[in-house]
């Protein structure tokens with residue numbers, strides 16, 4: 001097989017369109033469509049069955065593990081070797097796009113198809129993986145399937161998770177026929193995942209490919225400010241305990257801090273703010289809001305958390321009678337991807353003539369869980385509209401998708417080695 005071997009762009013694209021028909025919804029904007037495919041919804045189940053049928057056509061041995069992850073195994077000529085795992089997820093957020101996750105699974109299948117048509121036999125086994133509930137939009141925990149496979153979340157804990165209707169994951173698996181007993185991934189050689197970037201860096205730099213250095217650290221907080229509800233017109237300044245004023249000032253000071261540290265990639269987002277009682281002519285007695293902070297560097301995020309604590313203390317020190325509390329609900333460390341594996345990806349991009357750049361992943365991915373199990377890396381694809389995702393506007397050009405799949409193909413050839 002030569003270095004010139006490429007995947008079939010049209011075949012990959014029509015697979016994306018076909019998979020996109022499961023859970024498809026029309027968006028109001030002309031010519032836009034997206035997919036709504038929460039984990040184990042009828043659309044997700046149909047998408048999974050469609051993928052399993054494609055796996056069987058390609059001669060892969062399909063196995064389902066106890067958390068519903070689907071694995072299609074292509075045997076190598078040397079049974080003693082550890083498998084290389086490639087894949088992603090096919091569940092989506094409600095009203096999501098047709099590329100997030102789907103592209104990674106279909107690129108993996110296209111790699112197998114291309115190897116098959118070139119009659120290439122690999123020495124090492126290759127596994128195409130479809131992970132369960134990557135988005136966390138049904139059972140509330142993202143990267144759930146890969147986290148269980150990699151051992152971070154115990155199986156029993158995952159199976160007991162409930163969706164908003166009270167259905168447990170165990171019940172959803174049983175009702176849809178995905179409660180498997182099959183293989184649990186054991187010491188793979190490597191994990192590789194093609195994924196849309198979900199950000200603007202690649203499209204604004206004209207790169208064909210992103211080779212992420214890792215996934216950044218995340219810190220989530222729930223903040224509460226308690227003051228005193230009172231009449232908006234009749235309460236003089238010295239008697240006002242305005243929870244909204246303190247909460248918005250606190251939020252704004254965190255935004256300022258993040259913008260002072262934007263060179264270190266720090267972001268701060270207040271995605272939700274609720275005022276009580278929430279009436280136009282009442283000074284709010286309480287304000288509750290969320291704060292999402294992220295940074296590639298753990299120390300930068302730790303410093304931001306310390307700054308938040310100091311601001312919370314300041315509210316008390318001012319002696320205005322307002323009470324402020326901050327509760328941290330999530331804290332993840334940065335996950336670096338395996339440098340030797342990144343080098344293989346980058347050098348193949350070089351040989352194929354693809355412009356590539358390192359970047360940090362702003363979003364979470366199955367690859368960050370797999371990184372606990374084996375050397376892991378990702379291949380990012382640029383997206384239109386500043387890489388917008390979790391939206392029907394999500395879109396990557398057919399040629400851009402094919403480049404990532406071709407790159408994956410050659411990295412797989414290197415890792416699995418070809419039989420002479």
Ligand SMILES: [Zn+2]
Pocket residue numbers: 089100101134195365
């Ligand atoms: Zn994804």
